[in-house]
């Protein structure tokens with residue numbers, strides 16, 4: 238997709254997506270859109286519309302059961318891994334990205350597809366757009382879980398608006414590392430599987446942080 242996404246397209250997408258989700262998931266989706274717009278303005282204003290669209294589409298398959306996810310994988314030609322099977326929350330990012338290509342071709346932009354694909358686990362070599370959707374999904378205003386509230390506060394209390402870009406990037410790196418740590422601590426304490434992409438994303442961010450001056 239080469240043309241810039243318009244407000245009208247986003248408005249139609251907001252309506253279509255909201256109609257397909259439960260009120261709670263629709264509200265979260267709209268809050269992620271708001272948050273990613275806020276983050277984009279700080280880091281890459283030129284990507285705001287693209288990331289808004291990615292936010293609106295990120296959880297379109299979240300409410301499907303594991304059985305439905307597995308059937309959808311089959312239908313879409315996705316071969317799930319054992320890791321997906323034992324960490325079923327990872328399915329929806331994969332199926333959503335694939336479904337966008339089929340059902341929302343106007344939004345099948347590479348940046349949208351990759352931001353949606355990696356919004357749950359992250360992975361090594363995350364692009365800025367992927368990082369911003371990942372963080373927006375963690376700290377959007379609909380999140381009341383204490384870790385999310387703490388991370389939201391950590392990011393905005395640092396007053397990123399007053400920072401230069403280098404300082405903002407360091408803050409983003411620091412807050413992302415913290416979010417991964419909290420996520421992995423939760424998974425460990427519940428005895429659940431940690432996706433290897435999550436571990437790789439965390440390790441890479443730690444290395445990135447260590448190389449900051």
Ligand SMILES: [Fe+2]
Pocket residue numbers: 295296299329356357374
């Ligand atoms: Fe999600």
Ligand SMILES: [Fe+2]
Pocket residue numbers: 265269295296374
């Ligand atoms: Fe989400």
